[in-house]
Structure formats: C-alpha cells, structure tokens
Amino acid sequence: MPVPPGRLVAHSPGHRGTWHWYEDHARGTAERAREFARIWGGGELACRLGRDHDLGKCTCVWQDGLIEENVSGRKAHRPPHKDAGAALLARIAGDQPVLTPFAGVIEGHHTGLSAWADLRVRLKALMADPAEVDEAVSRAARVMPEMLDGTAPTLPSWLDPRDAASVEMLVRMTFSAVVDADRLDTAAHFRPTAPRGADPSMAELWERYEARRRDSLAKRRRDRGESWLDALREKAYQEAIESAAGAQGVYRLHLPTGMGKTFTGGGFALRHAALRGLRRVIVAVPFISITDQNAKVYRDLLDPEHGAPVVLEHHSAVNFEATDRRHSGPKPWAKLAAENWDAPFIVTTTVRLIETMFGNSPSAVRRLHRVAGSVLVLDEVQSLPDDLLTPILSGLRELVQHYGVTLVLSSATQPELAALNPWRNGLPQRDIVADPAPLFEKLRRVTYDWRTGPDVTLGSIAAEAAAHGRALVVVNGTKDAVAVHRAWLGGEEEDPGILHLSTRMTGGHRKEVIGTTKERLASGLPTLLVSTSLIEAGVDLDFPRGFRARSLPESEQQAAGRVNREGNAAAEDSLMTVFEPTDGLRPHAIHNRCGIAAASRRFGDGRLADPDDLDALRSYYRHRYRLQAGTSATDPDGATGEVIEALREKLDFPEVARRMRMIDNEYSVTVVVIRSVLGEDDRRTAREAVEKFRTGVPTPDTFRALRDHMASIPRKELEAALLTGHARGIAGDLHEWTGPYHPQRGIEPPSQDA
Numbered sequence: 001m002p003v004p005p006g007r008l009v010a011h012s013p014g015h016r017g018t019w020h021w022y023e024d025h026a027r028g029t030a031e032r033a034r035e036f037a038r039i040w041g042g043g044e045l046a047c048r049l050g051r052d053h054d055l056g057k058c059t060c061v062w063q064d065g066l067i068e069e070n071v072s073g074r075k076a077h078r079p080p081h082k083d084a085g086a087a088l089l090a091r092i093a094g095d096q097p098v099l100t101p102f103a104g105v106i107e108g109h110h111t112g113l114s115a116w117a118d119l120r121v122r123l124k125a126l127m128a129d130p131a132e133v134d135e136a137v138s139r140a141a142r143v144m145p146e147m148l149d150g151t152a153p154t155l156p157s158w159l160d161p162r163d164a165a166s167v168e169m170l171v172r173m174t175f176s177a178v179v180d181a182d183r184l185d186t187a188a189h190f191r192p193t194a195p196r197g198a199d200p201s202m203a204e205l206w207e208r209y210e211a212r213r214r215d216s217l218a219k220r221r222r223d224r225g226e227s228w229l230d231a232l233r234e235k236a237y238q239e240a241i242e243s244a245a246g247a248q249g250v251y252r253l254h255l256p257t258g259m260g261k262t263f264t265g266g267g268f269a270l271r272h273a274a275l276r277g278l279r280r281v282i283v284a285v286p287f288i289s290i291t292d293q294n295a296k297v298y299r300d301l302l303d304p305e306h307g308a309p310v311v312l313e314h315h316s317a318v319n320f321e322a323t324d325r326r327h328s329g330p331k332p333w334a335k336l337a338a339e340n341w342d343a344p345f346i347v348t349t350t351v352r353l354i355e356t357m358f359g360n361s362p363s364a365v366r367r368l369h370r371v372a373g374s375v376l377v378l379d380e381v382q383s384l385p386d387d388l389l390t391p392i393l394s395g396l397r398e399l400v401q402h403y404g405v406t407l408v409l410s411s412a413t414q415p416e417l418a419a420l421n422p423w424r425n426g427l428p429q430r431d432i433v434a435d436p437a438p439l440f441e442k443l444r445r446v447t448y449d450w451r452t453g454p455d456v457t458l459g460s461i462a463a464e465a466a467a468h469g470r471a472l473v474v475v476n477g478t479k480d481a482v483a484v485h486r487a488w489l490g491g492e493e494e495d496p497g498i499l500h501l502s503t504r505m506t507g508g509h510r511k512e513v514i515g516t517t518k519e520r521l522a523s524g525l526p527t528l529l530v531s532t533s534l535i536e537a538g539v540d541l542d543f544p545r546g547f548r549a550r551s552l553p554e555s556e557q558q559a560a561g562r563v564n565r566e567g568n569a570a571a572e573d574s575l576m577t578v579f580e581p582t583d584g585l586r587p588h589a590i591h592n593r594c595g596i597a598a599a600s601r602r603f604g605d606g607r608l609a610d611p612d613d614l615d616a617l618r619s620y621y622r623h624r625y626r627l628q629a630g631t632s633a634t635d636p637d638g639a640t641g642e643v644i645e646a647l648r649e650k651l652d653f654p655e656v657a658r659r660m661r662m663i664d665n666e667y668s669v670t671v672v673v674i675r676s677v678l679g680e681d682d683r684r685t686a687r688e689a690v691e692k693f694r695t696g697v698p699t700p701d702t703f704r705a706l707r708d709h710m711a712s713i714p715r716k717e718l719e720a721a722l723l724t725g726h727a728r729g730i731a732g733d734l735h736e737w738t739g740p741y742h743p744q745r746g747i748e749p750p751s752q753d754a
Contacts, residue, residue: 003067008058008143011189012070020189022058023143026051028188032181037174039279039373040403041156045102046177048153051146052088053106053178056081058136082107084136086119087126091133092152098161099152101651105175108653109182113175113360116651158402164649169398171651172357176368180340183366191699196308199344202273202281205302205310209270212301213263229567232442233260236433240264243432244271250400250429253410254436256443256612257561261379262297265410268432269375272406279373282346284353286383287503287534293514294379295347302345312343313707314352339703341367350383351662357395358660360653372403381409381417382554385662386592386624390633390641391648393422400427408432412561413554413611416621420640421633440614444571445564446546448556450605451579458581461547462487462530469526471545474535474559476585478502478749480549483584484530485745494744496520501531505746506673508708517541535562542566550580550587552595553603553611553620560611578611594639598624669718671727671737672709673747693731711737713747 001017003009008022033050034043056062056079065078086103093099104119114122126133141147159166200208221230236259243251244267253268255261269281283298285291295313302310341348355364356371376399378384384392399405409417409429417423433439451461458475462484465471475481485500497520499513513529520527521542533551535541536558546563548556556578564574580586587596601623602616603609609616630638634646644659674686689705692698718735721727726739742748 003063006142008063008139009066010054010057011186012066014190014192016192020186021143022054022140025185025189026054026140026144028185029053029178029181032184033177036177036181036369040170040173041158042170042174042177045153045155046174046181049085049089049102049105049174050178050181051144052085053109053182054081055085055088055106055136055140056083056132058139059084059132060135060139082110083122083126084133087123087130087133088137090123090127091130092150094152096152096155098159098167099155101167101171102174104171104651104653105178108175108360109179109362112362112657113171113365113653115654156402164651165394165645166398166402168648168651169395169402172365172653173369173372173403175362176365179362180366180369183340183362200304200310202270202278202344205344206267206270206274209267209301213267216301227566227568229258229443232439233263236260236439237264237267239434240268240432241271243430244268245275246272246430248272248276248400248404248406250407250409250427251432252414252429253408253432254414255412255433256436256440257412257558258443258445258565258567259412259439261410261412262294264432265377265379265408266298266301269377269408273375276406278375278404278406280341280344280346280370281375281377282341282348282353282371283377283379284348284350285379286350287380287536291347291349293539298345298347310343311345311347312339312341313704314339314341314346314348339367341370346370350378353378354388354392354660354662357399358391358656360657364657371399371405373405375406375408377408377410379410380558381411382413382415384415386595386628386640388641388644388660388662389417389420389625390422390629390638391644391656391660392641393417393420394633394645394648397422397427411554413557413617415554416618416625419622419625420629421638421642422645437614440612443567444612445567445569446560446574446576447572448560448610449575449577451577452605454582456579456581457583458483459487459583461577461579461581464577465545465547466528468545469528470521470524470543471528471547472535472541472543472559472562473528473530473547475530475532475549476551476587478504478532480581480584481530481532482745482748488528488530497526497528498744499527499529500745501529501535502746503532503534503712504748506675506709506711508678509675509711509746511708514539514541535559540565542568544569544574546576548576548578549584550578552587553599553617556603557611592628592639594627595624598627669713669715669733669735670710671713671718671735671747672706672730673711673737673741674709675741677743690730690736693734711746713737714749717747717750 001013001019003019009019010022010025011020013019030047030051034047037043037046062078062081065076068076086107089103089106090100101116103123104113107119108114137147159170161167236255253261253265255264273281283294285294291313295311299309299311304310356368359365396407400407418429458480461473465473466488473484475484481500481502485498488498489495499517501510501513517527517529518541533555536555539562541562542565543563546559548559560576563576598620602620603611625640628639630642633642634649635642636646644656647656672690674683685705686709689702692702718727721739727735727737730736737747
C-alpha cells in the first residue's frame with residue numbers, strides 16, 4: 001500500500017495491509033497513557049510523553065527507511081527514533097529542572113531506563129544540535145497541530161521536587177504507563193482482536209467470592225464434619241471482613257499457620273477493594289509452589305463458569321527482550337509478549353513484584369502502573385531479603401502514600417518492619433485480626449525436638465523419617481533433597497510413597513506431587529516427602545511427623561505448619577525435629593549471618609525458645625535488624641540495602657535494577673520441559689506454544705500455555721547443557737530443556753555442585 005504525500009507512518013502494514021499512521025499511534029498512546037496515570041494525578045505528564053515518544057520517526061530519513069523496507073522486503077537504515085522526543089521534553093522543561101529526568105521515559109521506551117548521569121550528557125549533546133528535533137516537530141505538526149504547543153506538562157500536585165525517592169518512583173510509574181500504552185496500541189495494529197468485555201467490578205467479585213466460599217465450607221462440613229479449628233478460622237475471617245471497612249493504608253494479617261490466611265487475605269482484599277473503589281487485587285507470594293496452589297484456590301472462587309478468567313497467575317522470570325542467541329537482537333514481537341497484569345486479580349511471586357517495582361527494562365516495568373489503586377497482599381512477608389529491605393520498604397511507602405495502594409502484610413511470623421528506617425515514622429500499621437496471641441496459644445499443634453551432634457546426618461534423619469511411615473523432611477538445598485530421596489529409595493527406581501519436591505521440577509510436576517501427597521495422607525497410606533524450602537509457606541499438607549534442617553526460626557515455624565495442620569492429634573504426639581546434619585548445607589550458607597546470630601541466642605534446646613514464641617520472635621527480628629540497619633535510609637554502612645536507596649535517589653535505574661535482583665544469577669534461568677509422561681494433547685499444546693515463540697507472533701496467552709512446563713536451573717548448568725545439546729534456545733532468555741529429566745526429581749543437579 002503506497003503512502004500518500006504528506007502522511008507519516010509509525011509502523012509497517014499489519015495483517016490487513018494498512019499502515020499504522022503516525023498521528024493515530026501518537027494520539028492512541030497518549031490517551032491510553034493519560035488514562036493509566038490519571039489515578040495518581042499524572043495523566044497530563046503521561047499523555048505528553050506518550051504523544052511524543054516516537055517523535056523521531058517523523059524525520060525524512062526514518063520515514064524513507066521504513067517505506068523502503070516495506071517495498072523491497074530488505075532491511076533499510078533507520079536511525080534511532082527515541083532522541084527527538086526526549087530532547088523536546090528537555091527543551092520545554094524550562095525552569096522546572098525536576099521535569100527533565102522524565103525525558104528518560106521516551107529515551108528508554110525500547111531499551112530501558114538509563115541512569116540520569118548518562119541521560120543528562122546525551123540530552124546536552126542533543127540540545128546543542130537541535131536540527132533533528134526541529135525537523136521532526138515541523139513534520140509532525142502537519143498532521144498533529146498540537147505539536148506546536150510548547151508549554152510544559154504539569155506534574156502531580158503532591159510531588160515534592162526535593163524528595164528524590166518520590167521523583168524516582170514517579171519516573172518509573174510514568175515509564176510504565178507510557179510503555180504499556182505504546183505496546184497495546186502497537187499490538188492493536190498488528191493483531192487486532194475483538195474488544196474484551198468489561199471486567200467484573202470488585203463488588204461483583206467480592207459477592208462471588210463470598211458465595212463460593214460459603215458453598216465450599218458447607219461441602220467440607222458435609223464431607224468431614226466441622227472441627228474446632230474450622231470455628232476458629234471462621235471467627236478470624238469474619239473479623240477480617242469487618243476490618244476491611246477501614247481506611248486505606250498498611251494492614252497486618254498475623255495468624256498462625258493453618259488458620260486459612262489464603263481465604264482470609266483474599267476476602268479482606270476483595271471486600272476492602274469493593275468498599276474503597278480500588279481496581280484490582282495483587283497477591284505476591286515468595287515461592288512458585290504457592291502461586292500454583294493459591295491461584296487454584298482463587299480461580300475456584302472467582303473465575304466465571306464461562307467466559308474470560310478473572311485470576312491471572314504470573315511468576316516467570318523470562319525476558320523476551322533479551323538478545324536472541326541466533327540473531328543480533330530480540331525478535332520483533334518481543335516487546336508485545338511481556339505480561340502486563342491486565343486482570344482484576346493477580347497472583348504473582350515476590351520476585352516478580354520487586355522486579356516490577358525496581359527493574360529498568362520495559363518488559364518488567366510495563367506492569368507497574370497496574371499496581372496503583374490496588375490492594376497489594378505480601379504473603380509470607382517474612383521472606384523479604386534483609387539486604388534489600390530499605391529500598392523495598394521505601395518503594396512500598398511511596399505506593400501507599402501517593403498511588404492509592406492498600407498494603408497487606410500477611411504472615412504467621414510477622415517481621416518488625418517498623419524498626420527499619422523507611423517505616424520508623426509516619427506509616428501506621430493496623431492489625432486485621434486485633435489480638436492474634438490467643439490464637440497462637442490455642443493452635444500449638446507440635447512439640448519441637450532439637451537434634452545436633454556428629455551422628456546427625458542426612459542419612460540418619462532419612463532413616464528415622466522412614467521408620468514413621470508418613471513424614472516430611474525439609475532441607476536447605478536441592479542436593480540435600482536428592483540425597484534424602486535416594487536414601488529412601490535404596491537403589492530402587494521408584495516407590496509411589498516416596499516423593500520429592502523442588503523448583504527443578506516443572507510447575508505441572510510439582511502440582512502432581514502435591515496432589516498425590518494430599519491423597520495418600522488423606523487415605524492413611526505410607527508417605528515420605530522431601531522438599532526444599534518451597535513447601536514451607538502456603539502448601540496445604542498435613543503430616544503427622546516433620547523434620548526441618550536447621551534454618552532461621554521463621555522457616556522452622558513455617559515447616560512446622562505442615563505437621564498436625566488440622567489439629568487432629570495432641571501437640572505432644574506431633575513431633576517437629578529441627579536437626580543440624582553434618583553432611584548437609586549449613587544455615588550460614590543460605591541466610592545472612594546476622595539472622596543466624598540473632599536466632600542462635602533465642603531459639604533452640606534447653607532454656608531457649610521454640611520458633612512459635614511470639615515474644616522471642618519480636619525480639620529476634622529487632623535484634624537482627626539492629627545488627628544490620630544503618631542510621632539513615634541512605635547510610636552507606638547499612639546492610640539492609642541503604643546503598644541501593646542512595647542509588648535510587650541518584651536516579652541510577654540500571655544499577656538499582658542489577659542490585660535489586662532477589663534471586664542470584666545462578667538461579668535465574670527458566671527452561672521449558674515437555675515431559676514424555678504428558679498426554680498427547682498436553683504435549684501438542686506445549687509444542688505448539690514453543691514453535692509459536694520460534695516462528696510466529698505469540699501473545700501473553702501463548703506464554704501462559706507453557707507455565708506448567710517450566711522449571712528453574714542454575715545458569716551455569718544451562719550454559720553447559722547448550723554446549724552438550726541438552727538445551728536449545730526458544731526466544732530471549734527462554735530455553736527448552738532436552739536433556740535428562742528424572743521422573744521423580746526433575747532436572748538433577750550435577751553431583752559436584754554444593
């Protein structure tokens with residue numbers, strides 16, 4: 001299709017053969033961005049940046065290059081188009097220097113947010129030679145007269161330009177709104193779809209949730225009868241629903257394990273969202289295994305019987321915008337495939353939430369604006385890493401104070417976060433259940449047993465657990481889990497009552513193991529399960545006997561929550577052994593030394609406390625943080641992320657993103673495994689999704705089709721597998737594993753790895 005004289009194009013013809021006209025894309029992106037940012041008072045700023053984000057495309061050389069490519073089918077030279085819009089914003093900022101860093105939104109809308117120090121140098125060079133900007137503005141004004149408006153956009157009225165952390169978060173939020181608006185407008189051109197129906201309101205979802213919850217409880221009573229624990233759970237739930245009428249802010253949901261925090265937290269969040277006019281609920285959990293389970297619970301309670309689902313599960317770390325190994329850059333569709341959390345109810349991992357809040361890539365930050373105006377539930381909040389706490393708490397404070405977020409901190413082992421600098425003053429916390437201490441007393445369901453000494457090994461613990469017939473063993477790493485599993489098998493290939501759980505298994509495989517474990521326990525069958533720490537939070541299992549390798553007290557208490565969970569046995573008959581194996585991973589190898597030091601003085605055998613002692617836990621957390629925290633939020637001597645907070649104030653987005661990664665690089669690789677035991681339909685669906693990534697134009701739905709087929713392995717193992725032909729690239733940093741996959745243990749670690 002030829003381009004008429006005087007017209008400007010933004011993208012090549014889509015599948016209908018029509019060009020994407022520049023003014024349509026600029027205005028469409030601007031209006032979407034305005035709507036996204038309206039909730040925090042940043043609509044005008046986001047609209048202006050959205051309008052001008054592709055301004056560089058208006059130059060003659062860029063237009064000629066795209067048209068030539070379309071005619072010839074060959075790649076033509078097109079200069080970067082990000083500079084003109086960035087330079088224009090810097091030009092009109094005038095006497096508002098705080099506005100200039102927002103030029104980075106345009107400059108980074110394809111490549112990511114740059115450090116302010118680097119961006120400032122580039123802007124200075126661009127403004128010294130204004131020819132490109134003048135040409136682009138002049139040509140754009142022919143189809144968009146509003147381009148001649150040289151006034152500066154207004155900033156939100158609440159912004160204090162002296163508060164660098166607030167400016168930094170506003171840049172991120174605006175970047176998110178503009179990037180998502182750009183991607184959506186572009187996707188609508190290349191793959192138009194029927195308009196999606198309106199999502200149900202929070203009030204509708206709350207009513208559906210409550211009705212189905214009541215039906216589920218009634219069925220449970222018919223099947224099992226009502227227990228004393230069910231009555232306690234219902235009382236706590238009703239108190240939470242009453243608390244949901246409170247004002248927006250920070251809430252704590254402090255309940256013992258087994259008290260139904262999944263149901264109670266979801267009910268509070270939906271009721272509060274309905275009463276306060278909020279847009280969505282986001283539940284962030286520390287482990288993938290919990291997203292599997294929680295998402296199923298919430299889908300059963302919220303998804304309609306027919307029509308589009310309400311609950312979106314998102315936990316993948318895949319970056320489709322990473323450079324493809326077979327090409328010089330990412331695939332053309334990569335920017336369209338990233339998840340953007342456009343759903344009323346999100347279940348994600350804490351890793352993905354922190355990546356969203358503090359990343360700098362478009363694919364990561366794209367979804368951040370969806371957090372505004374939401375209820376954000378941080379489940380198992382005690383799992384937040386100490387070395388990142390200061391920037392995390394500072395960022396969460398910004399979300400609560402300026403972006404309409406209600407934050408819920410959910411845990412049986414509530415950390416004393418108010419003892420840290422960002423929350424020491426001015427951010428009150430309300431308890432959803434006012435007095436949880438009596439509940440902890442009533443729900444003491446285990447007796448702790450402490451096991452140390454030279455005779456304590458993984459093998460001795462495995463033998464002791466096996467003697468009980470039905471027991472859970474939680475260890476500190478995948479190598480230890482493999483050792484215990486092999487000891488139980490004793491050279492046999494498999495035993496239906498001997499089970500293994502780790503993130504080296506695919507999501508679908510983990511679900512199968514958890515389901516099998518539940519069925520066997522309910523039937524009273526011999527059941528031995530060894531797991532890494534992923535089982536400790538939210539996995540609803542009820543063993544009569546438990547063993548936990550020595551760790552931090554919160555982990556030990558969480559593991560104990562899988563023992564006598566329903567309270568059907570006396571606490572003195574339900575033993576939870578905390579052991580220190582001489583041949584296993586030591587706690588100091590996986591946790592911070594300050595946490596170990598604070599715990600060793602308070603928890604253990606003899607006159608020391610058990611991990612479920614609330615007073616000891618509070619004292620432990622305060623001591624742990626006191627050993628690490630600096631005197632201020634940016635004290636370089638602090639060990640809770642103060643240096644990262646200082647980098648935030650310098651607007652060093654790339655370095656903040658690098659330092660805020662919650663998973664070490666060696667454990668950051670996701671691989672797709674299409675297991676041979678899958679049914680023909682499942683294998684075909686997974687294979688079609690993989691091939692669509694390789695050859696087609698996938699969508700987030702395509703990626704979701706692979707969710708149950710993903711496992712995590714160390715990066716160094718992937719590199720070795722690529723050399724031996726046991727893995728091959730799919731797209732970006734997503735790979736397919738074609739090497740050995742153990743039917744019980746998944747992708748096994750090399751024997752030499754610790």
